Amino acid sequence: MNKVNDILSLIDGHIGGSQWFVFLLLGTGIFFTIYLKFPQFRYLKHSVRIVRGKFDKEGDKGDTSHFQALTTALSGTVGTGNIAGVALAIHLGGPAALFWMLVTAAVGMTTKFVEVTLSHKYRETASDGSIAGGPMYYMKNRLNMKWLAGIFAVATVLSSFGTGSLPQINSISNSLFQTFGINHILTGAVLAILLGLVIIGGIKRIAKVTSTLVPLMAAIYFIGAMAVILYNYENIIPSIMAIIGQVFTGSAAVGGFLGGSIAFAFNRGVNRGLFSNEAGQGSAPIAHAAARAHEPVSEGLVALLEPFIDTIIICSLTGLVLLSSGVWTEKMENQFQEADLFVLTDTYSDKNEADKETLYNYLAGETQLSQYTGDLMVVDGIIQDQPTVIHARSVAEEVKVWVNKQAYNGELVFSNGKLVNTNSVTLTGKSLMHSAPLTTIAFTRSWFGEYGKYIVSIGLLMFAFSTAISWSYYGDRAITYLFGVKGVVWFRLVYVVAFFFASFADTTIVWTLSGITIALMTIPNLFGILSLSKEMKNEVKLFWEEYARRFPGEKIPKG
Template sequence: MNKLNDILSLIDGYIGGSQWFVFLLLGTGIFFTIYLKFPQFRYLKHSIRIVRGKFDKEGDKGDTSHFQALTTALSGTVGTGNIAGVALAIHLGGPAALFWMLVTAALGMTTKFVEVTLSHKYRETAADGSIAGGPMYYMKNRLNLKWLAVIFAIATILSSFGTGNLPQINSISNSLFETFGINHMLTGGVLAVLLGFVIIGGIKRIASVTSRLVPIMALIYFVGAIAVIIYNYENIVPSLVSIFGDVFTGSAAAGGFLGGSIAFAFNRGVNRGLFSNEAGQGSAPIAHAAARAHEPVSEGLVALLEPFIDTIIICTITGLVLLSSGVWTEKMENTFQETDMVVLDGTYSEGNKEDVQQLHNYLVGKADLPLFTGTLNVTNGIIENQPTVLHARSVAEEIKVWMNDQPYTGKIEFDEGNIASGQGVTLTGKSLMHSAPLTTVAFTRSWFGDYGKYIVSIGLLMFAFSTAISWSYYGDRAVTYLWGSNKVIYYHIIYVIGFFLASFTDTTIIWTLSGITIALMTIPNLFGILSLAKEMKREVKSFWQEYANRFPDEKLPKG
């Protein structure tokens, strides 16, 4: 598993985790924001009116309403990115990472507006009578780049697993195990059956389910989060200061957190921001293509709301929960995942400033430290002459070694900082936490006490499950594009099986795979929408002319 994760991390480092990818994503958002004169601010009011049916025409072609398309797309974005992704970003880059998530969302509102408009314009009717759309259709029908459309469709299928399937059930099973002690495999089995039942019904059943789930889950999560923030009201201002104050300095070491660099906060914040709202990825246009609308820009305006709701509202609330509660710097009892652990050759103390600086440089990739290779003796679970163990990017404490749920006595072999394979031991101890378990702990720091973790578990269950439902549709449409609607059933079977298997698979590998698949979708989509910038501007102008003719008394945006 360690070797596989190392290979995936290397691949991700050249694409999704690279600086050029981040600049491409943000640069596209900046370009369209300026080119279209800040539509995310000027058109926001009209977006809400269109969702409510203001611009509808009798006879508009499509399978879903504007609201159903919005909730389906939101259910695809509001998921582990809002609960686990924010926690992971802060864990990696510190509070400043949240700032870059918000910047990504603000620019992403314009990007999503553009990609949905263009994809909706070139949608088609599939052989089974359903609406099929997405970036692959404008790539084929407008750009005449069938090879690029094929690449995007294949990437969509891969990303349906890497974004919408594997990390969602993995976070659900981890959260339910953490909260209720429910076996990972049992969680995966039950939810896999439910998933299969929903997705077989197609987009109409999916839209029906998600339009009910999204408002309910958002309300439950909001109540629990506000309770934490108000309970820790004295930390609200310091939390906001750390989000904006650390942007150009990097986050200093605090508690078990060994500090985050500016570059790390920027890269991880943008990366997790994209995972959260998917702006530019090309996924939401597939859901919006099914919406009943005669004018593509109207659906683009509906999509403009998604990053605002998903990231600017929900992710900000999650970030304030994590920061105001203080849990992001606290070491807690943990079962160590091997891919999240490394053993250093030597002893480093958090009480020594020089040691902390060395550890910080190592974690942000500025320097190397010698890794331990050799044998350690263990007596009744306690490691003798213990070197420094890093877990979850923190110095682990009170480490114990277990085998078959019993304290272990014997020897452990290490190779380049990792436990040699085939030894069957498990390490526990105190370290930082990240992803869904960290948010779960944060929600207990309010008047709800331990009951707060149930809010996260229920919210995560609904958030992540609805995301898996929506992404099955995205993969479904990609399969339809490549091989026809009669092959979709095979995709559904593999999708459900993968969903089950990921419930008990290592978290770190899944998150790394997710970063790769996101990039594989995003790059060709950004290339496509940038190529059609002039057409997008013409579409916007045409839309507002029609809007003015239908509603002559209404004040419209200038320009």
């Protein structure tokens, strides 16, 4: 597993985790924001009106309403990125990572507006009468680049697993195990059956389910988050100051947190921001292509609301929950995951300022430290002459080794810091936590007390499950493009099976895989929409001309 994760991390480091990818993503959003004169601010109120059906015409073609398309797309974005992704970003980069998530969302509103408009314009009707749309269709029908459309479609199928299926059930099963002690395999089996029952009905059944789930899950999560934030009201202002104030200074070491660099906060904030709202990835246009609309820009305006709801509102709530509660800097008792664990040759303490600086520089990639190779003797679960154990980017404390819940006696073999002979051993101790388990603990720091964790578990269950539902549709539209409708049933079968197996896979590997598949979709899509920038501007002009004719008394945005 460690070798697989190392390979995936290397690949991710050159694409989704690289600086050039971040600049490409943000640069595209900034370009369209300026080129179209800040549509995310000027058109926002019109977006709400269109969702309510104001611009509809009798006989508009499509499979879903504007609201159903919006909730389907939102169910694809409001998921583990909002709960686990925010926690992971802050764990890696500190409070400033949340700032960059919000910046990504602001420019992402324009990116999503553009990609949805162009995809809706060039959608097609499949052989079974359903609507088929997405970036692959404008790539084929407008750019005449079938090869690029093929790359995007294949990447979409891969991303339906890397974004929609694997990390979602992984976070659900981890959260339910943490909260209720429910076995991972049992969670995976039950939810895989439910998933299969929903997606077999296609977009119409999916839209009905998501249009009910999304408003309900948003309300539950909002109540729980506000309970934490208001309970820790004295930390609200300091948390906001940390988010803004550490943007250009980096995050200092606090508690078990060893500090985060400016570059790392920027990179992880943008990366997790994209994972949360998927602006530029080309996924949401597939859902919006099914909406009943006679004019593509109207659906683009509906999509403009997604990053605002998903990231600016929901991710901000999660971020303030984590920061105001203080859990992001606290070491807690937990079971160590191998991919997050390594051992250094020498001994360091996070109580010593010089050691903290050394470890910070090491984690930031600025210096190298010797990683332990050799045997360590374990007696009654205690590692003898224990060197520094790093877990979840923090110095682990009170480390114990177990086999079948019994204290282990024997040797542990390490090579370059990684455990070699697992012998079914598990390591526990105190360290920082991240992803869904961290958010779960944060929600207990309110008037709800221990009951707060149930809000996260229920919210995560609904968020992540609805995301998996939507991504199954994205994948089956990509399969329809590649192989026709005959391939959809096989895709759905594999999707459900993979969903089950991911319920007990390693969390770190799942998140690394998701970063790769995001990049494989995003790069072709960004290239495509940049190529059609002039056409996009013309479409916007034509839309407002029609809007003015239909509603002569209304004030129309200029430009």
